[in-house]
Every structure is written in structure tokens, then in C-alpha cells.
Amino acid sequence: MEYFLTEEQKTIKSLARRIAEERILPVRAELDEKEEFPWAIIKDLADADIFRVFVPEEYEGLGGGCLELCLVVEELSRICGAVATCYAVNALGCFTLIDYGTEEQKRKYLPDIASGKKLTAFAVTEPTAGSDVSAIKTTAEKVEGGYVLNGTKQFITNGGEAEIYTVIALTDKARGARGASAILVEKDTPGFSFGKKEKKMGIRASVTRELIFRNCFVPEENLIAKPGMGFLLTMKLFDHSRPGIGSQAVGIAQGALEVAVDYTRQRIQFGQPLISLPVVQDILGEMGTQIEAARALVYAAARMVDSGAKNVTEESAMAKVFASDMAMKVTTDAVQICGGIGYMRDFPLEKMMRDAKITQIYEGSNQVLRNAIAIELRKRRARTE
Amino acid sequence: MNVVVCLKQVPGTTKVKINPETNTLIRQGIENIINPFDTYALEEGVRLKERFGGRVTAISMGPPQAEAVLREAISLGADEAILLSDKTFAGADTWATAYTLASAVNKLGQYDLIICGRQTLDGDTGQVGPELAEMLNVPLVAYVSRVEEVADGQMRVQRLVEDGHEVIGTPLPAVLSVVKEINVPRLPSLRGIAKSKSAVIPVWTVQNLGVDQSMVGLAGSFTKVIKIFFPQRICQGEIFQGELENQVECLVGKLRDAGLV
Numbered sequence: 182m183e184y185f186l187t188e189e190q191k192t193i194k195s196l197a198r199r200i201a202e203e204r205i206l207p208v209r210a211e212l213d214e215k216e217e218f219p220w221a222i223i224k225d226l227a228d229a230d231i232f233r234v235f236v237p238e239e240y241e242g243l244g245g246g247c248l249e250l251c252l253v254v255e256e257l258s259r260i261c262g263a264v265a266t267c268y269a270v271n272a273l274g275c276f277t278l279i280d281y282g283t284e285e286q287k288r289k290y291l292p293d294i295a296s297g298k299k300l301t302a303f304a305v306t307e308p309t310a311g312s313d314v315s316a317i318k319t320t321a322e323k324v325e326g327g328y329v330l331n332g333t334k335q336f337i338t339n340g341g342e343a344e345i346y347t348v349i350a351l352t353d354k355a356r357g358a359r360g361a362s363a364i365l366v367e368k369d370t371p372g373f374s375f376g377k378k379e380k381k382m383g384i385r386a387s388v389t390r391e392l393i394f395r396n397c398f399v400p401e402e403n404l405i406a407k408p409g410m411g412f413l414l415t416m417k418l419f420d421h422s423r424p425g426i427g428s429q430a431v432g433i434a435q436g437a438l439e440v441a442v443d444y445t446r447q448r449i450q451f452g453q454p455l456i457s458l459p460v461v462q463d464i465l466g467e468m469g470t471q472i473e474a475a476r477a478l479v480y481a482a483a484r485m486v487d488s489g490a491k492n493v494t495e496e497s498a499m500a501k502v503f504a505s506d507m508a509m510k511v512t513t514d515a516v517q518i519c520g521g522i523g524y525m526r527d528f529p530l531e532k533m534m535r536d537a538k539i540t541q542i543y544e545g546s547n548q549v550l551r552n553a554i555a556i557e558l559r560k561r562r563a564r565t566e
Numbered sequence: 567m568n569v570v571v572c573l574k575q576v577p578g579t580t581k582v583k584i585n586p587e588t589n590t591l592i593r594q595g596i597e598n599i600i601n602p603f604d605t606y607a608l609e610e611g612v613r614l615k616e617r618f619g620g621r622v623t624a625i626s627m628g629p630p631q632a633e634a635v636l637r638e639a640i641s642l643g644a645d646e647a648i649l650l651s652d653k654t655f656a657g658a659d660t661w662a663t664a665y666t667l668a669s670a671v672n673k674l675g676q677y678d679l680i681i682c683g684r685q686t687l688d689g690d691t692g693q694v695g696p697e698l699a700e701m702l703n704v705p706l707v708a709y710v711s712r713v714e715e716v717a718d719g720q721m722r723v724q725r726l727v728e729d730g731h732e733v734i735g736t737p738l739p740a741v742l743s744v745v746k747e748i749n750v751p752r753l754p755s756l757r758g759i760a761k762s763k764s765a766v767i768p769v770w771t772v773q774n775l776g777v778d779q780s781m782v783g784l785a786g787s788f789t790k791v792i793k794i795f796f797p798q799r800i801c802q803g804e805i806f807q808g809e810l811e812n813q814v815e816c817l818v819g820k821l822r823d824a825g826l827v
Contacts, residue, residue, distance in 0.1 A: 192759055202752065225753065
């Protein structure tokens with residue numbers, strides 16, 4: 182399908198593909214097996230300016246937007262969904278800073294993020310607050326010159342490896358969700374430590390850790406936007422980042438389809454290649470169609486985000502929900518048509534199936550997002566009554 | 567440190583077909599790439615520049631389309647690139663090639679180091695680097711696997727020899743030919759690609775270089791390819807029969823008879 186990408190977008194996509202094939206492919210099984218954070222690949226991505234893609238030009242970035250980010254994430258995910266997570270979460274960790282940070286904050290942090298020297302992370306989830314983001318308990322008490330953080334964040338991607346954290350904490354407990362604020366916390370701040378590293382089903386080369394705050398003081402200038410805006414900023418952030426999860430799902434599914442096509446072409450059963458069997462063709466044809474439909478939806482949502490549209494909740498949720506459900510189905514079918522070999526850990530499909538699962542869960546479970554889409558539908562109908 | 571890196575555009579495969587009538591490569595439908603050994607030369611040049619400052623100039627002799635490898639060199643860190651292209655350069659053997667490259671290096675003027683790949687993927691001779699050093703009258707270290715130290719107009723390098731490494735000191739300027747063990751070449755960067763797209767790559771011809779036409783290309787070549795052919799594959803096998811011990815005895819006997827053990 183022709184998506185009319187610009188020359189620059191094509192260059193970004195093809196370089197990301199080259200890095201994925203030359204640097205990630207040879208080590209992806211080992212990274213998965215050892216659950217190792219891929220620092221060498223992060224350096225390759227940094228050297229190739231791939232972290233500059235989503236940072237504005239004024240701060241040493243290349244000024245790309247959501248679509249450029251999606252192109253990179255899709256290509257990395259085609260080879261390894263875990264490495265793609267390690268990369269993509271940096272956008273999540275700094276979009277709030279880019280959109281709402283002060284000039285000083287941006288000057289201080291963004292050049293190092295653009296060069297890939299410092300990784301970032303975003304921390305909202307807590308033991309008691311998953312889909313119910315408003316149930317967070319971590320506090321940021323106002324003191325002379327800054328805030329003192331106390332509490333524990335859970336399941337934080339890039340936790341422990343990132344240098345810069347955007348943390349959502351309550352600056353006004355009494356006001357609940359309206360008392361939450363976004364605060365930048367640097368890695369070596371006293372009172373800030375890391376808990377256990379989670380053992381995951383998929384995306385195992387990405388790290389997921391607890392962040393622990395015990396009387397952790399951060400200066401006033403680390404607050405992003407105004408106190409009380411944390412919840413709103415989080416919702417806006419996810420609206421902008423969800424097409425990225427969609428592109429991760431598209432990439433994983435694309436990778437699985439290619440493996441399935443290659444294998445079914447060379448596997449002979451009943452005297453002919455599997456791909457000649459109508460039953461296999463039916464499944465492969467459906468896989469290809471679903472992937473292309475998801476890709477079109479993801480790119481369209483990403484372009485809408487980049488257009489500066491005010492409300493993209495519905496479109497970005499649709500892109501994420503559709504693409505992630507598609508990826509789970511496609512990777513499952515890929516394992517199925519490859520049969521026994523598809524189930525083996527020496528073959529890449531089972532990893533792709535494990536990696537696909539998370540895309541249905543994180544950055545808003547698909548069920549919660551369908552609710553959000555329905556609420557938008559209801560609101561729109563109400564406006565026309 | 568000003569470094570000149572010599573690059574060649576070659577067919578990106580080892581499975582080229584030969585036209586049986588003309589004894590030349592069939593280049594149609596084959597993607598052209600930077601000679602893989604030259605990518606190590608370029609990477610080492612860029613690394614030296616990053617450590618010691620200076621500039622990296624990539625040069626290549628070839629048809630107009632060889633400009634593509636020079637653009638790629640810029641995306642990989644070269645500061646500038648020059649294409650040596652002229653119809654009379656065509657058909658050059660290693661001597662005429664080295665002569666043309668040496669003329670270009672002389673025209674460039676001041677340089678500290680010239681780096682070449684150990685050999686090309688297509689010609690496979692490994693002669694151009696050494697000939698270039700001879701023509702420029704500077705020292706040569708071939709098969710360099712590591713640059714140990716650069717200081718005070720001197721350089722100490724390791725070179726790969728059959729049974730180990732030699733450590734060699736040389737004054738600069740010098741010519742190095744490098745092996746793939748020397749580094750892992752980087753991938754291009756997005757900024758580098760943007761730079762390479764807009765870079766102006768001068769083309770130097772016979773006139774620009776001020777060389778004698780009889781010294782370049784086919785006219786300046788001492789060697790001529792008379793015939794290219796695929797060696798005939800001869801496979802002869804013998805399968806020993808009987809008990810395992812007898813088989814081993816037979817095998818050892820045969821190897822002894824052949825003077826192999």
C-alpha cells in the first residue's frame with residue numbers, strides 16, 4: 182500500500198529497518214532469553230540519530246512527530262518488539278516535557294534525550310492504580326523550594342536504566358485526581374531508588390521496575406505546567422502516544438507474517454508447499470489484510486495527532502485497540518500455520534506471540550479504551566441532539 | 567589529522583556472472599555497494615578524525631554512478647568526497663588505478679594518512695594500496711588490524727600476519743591497508759544522510775588532474791585480462807569398505823602415500 186511518505190520519512194523508515202536487520206536480528210533471541218537490556222543497540226540507535234526523530238529541532242532533534250515515531254517503532258518491532266519498547270518509551274517519557282515544559286526545562290533535558298545520551302521513562306502506574314489512574318497514592322508534598330516525593334510506582338518501563346523520569350504524584354491529596362502533578366525526577370536524586378525487576382511474559386529485553394520514593398526532594402523548577410494538571414497531562418500524553426503502540430503491534434504482526442510466508446513456502450506436506458494449500462492461503466490472506474488495515478488506521482491516527490487536532494482520544498484509541506487485537510490474532514495464526522516448529526523457542530514466532538500480548542494491555546487496556554471510544558460516540562450524539 | 571580514504575564501487579554480490587564473449591562482468595541487475603573492505607578503511611579514518619581532529623576526504627575512481635558510494639561515505643562521516651571520472655580512466659589495471667589515485671592525492675596536497683581496504687571484492691588483487699604508497703614515495707603498512715598510537719608525526723599499528731601480529735611504527739604521512747578486524751563500521755546517521763544528499767561532489771577528469779592520457783586507463787595498464795573462466799570442478803571420492811579399523815588404516819595409508827601426513 183502506498184502511504185505517500187515524504188523522502189525524509191522514507192529515509193527514517195529505511196534506516197530503522199537496516200538497524201533492526203543488521204544489529205537487532207542477530208541478538209534478539211539471546212536478548213529475550215537473557216532478559217538483557219539492549220544497551221549496545223540503544224547506542225546504535227543513538228549514533229544513527231534515531232532518538233532525534235521525535236525531538237523538536239530547537240533542541241537538537243529532527244522535529245518529527247507521531248508518524249515519524251511510528252515508522253521507527255514499526256520497523257524495530259518487525260524484528261523485536263522488546264527493543265522497540267525500550268526505544269518508544271523515551272518518547273512517552275518526554276512528550277509531556279516537549280508539549281508543556283518551560284524553555285529552561287527543555288534546554289536542560291532535551292538535547293541529551295535527542296542524542297540518546299539519556300533515556301527517559303514515564304511513571305504513573307502504582308500497585309493500586311492501573312486502569313484507574315486516578316487512584317494513585319504517591320505524594321509530592323510542597324515544601325520550601327520544591328516538593329518531597331513519597332510512594333511507589335510499579336511496572337515502570339525503562340525503570341533503573343533511564344536518567345530522566347516524568348512522575349505523576351499528588352501535590353494535593355484532598356483534590357484526588359485534580360491534585361495530581363507531573364514532576365521531572367533525575368536518576369541519582371537522593372531518596373529515589375529502584376525496586377525489583379519484573380519477570381515478564383514478553384518484551385523481555387525491556388526492563389520493568391518499581392520506582393521507590395522515600396522523602397525524595399526535587400526542586401520547584403522540575404514541576405511541568407501547573408500543580409493539579411498531572412491527570413490531564415497524562416490523558417493528553419496517552420492520546421498522543423497510543424498510535425505508537427499501534428505501530429508496535431503492526432510491526433510485530435508484519436514480522437510474524439513474513440516468517441510465516443517464508444516457512445510455508447518451503448515446508449512440504451502432502452507433496453506440496455504449505456502455502457499452496459487453500460486452508461493456509463485463507464489464513465495468510467486474512468493476516469495480510471488485517472495488518473494493512475491496522476497500518477492504515479495507525480498512520481491516519483498519527484497524522485491526525487501531528488496535525489495538531491485538539492481531541493484525538495477516539496482516533497488514537499481506535500488505532501491502538503484495532504492494531505493490538507490484530508497483532509495478537511496474526512501472531513497466534515502464524516504459530517498455528519507453522520505447526521510444531523511455530524511453537525518452538527528456536528523459531529521466532531512464539532516470541533512474537535508473547536510480545537504481541539502486551540500491546541493489548543499497556544497504555545490503556547483495550548477494554549478501557551473501547552469504553553473511552555464509546556464515551557466519545559455518546560458525547561458526539563449528545564451534541565447533535 | 568587529514569585522512570584520505572580510497573573507496574571503490576563494486577557489485578554487491580560474489581555471485582556475478584561473466585559474459586563469456588567479452589570476459590567482463592555482467593553488471594545489469596546487480597546492486598552496487600562500497601567495497602566491503604573499504605568500509606573499514608572509512609570507519610578508521612572517521613574514528614581518527616574524531617580523536618585527533620582534521621578532515622576525512624573520500625576519493626573514488628569510477629564511472630559517474632560511483633558518486634553513490636561517495637555520498638554514502640559522507641553519510642558515514644567523511645567531510646568531503648571527490649570522484650575521479652573520465653572515459654580515459656576506463657579499463658585501468660591496478661597500476662593505472664594507483665597512478666590516477668596518486669595524482670589525485672598530490673592534487674589534494676597536504677595529508678597525513680591514506681587508508682585503503684586490503685583488497686576489493688571484484689578485482690581481489692590487494693595491489694592498489696601498496697602501489698599507491700610506492701608512487702607517492704611514502705611508507706606502507708598493509709593488513710593493519712589496529713591503530714595503537716598516533717603522536718608527533720608517528721604512528722604505531724598492528725598488522726595481521728599469518729601466524730600472529732606485528733607491531734610496526736611508521737612516520738607520517740603513510741598508506742595503510744586495513745583488514746576487517748580493525749573495527750565495526752557504523753551505520754549511517756539521519757543527519758549524515760541529510761548532509762550527503764546535499765553535498766557537492768567534484769568530478770576530477772584527466773584535465774583536472776593534469777595527467778598524461780597514456781598513463782591512465784587501458785592505455786596506462788601493463789596487464790591485460792586475456793581470459794576469465796570458472797575452474798572446472800573435479801570431485802573424486804573414495805568410500806572405504808569393511809571394518810572401521812580397516813577403514814582407518816586404509817585412510818591413513820592413502821594420506822601417507824599422498825604425502826599429506
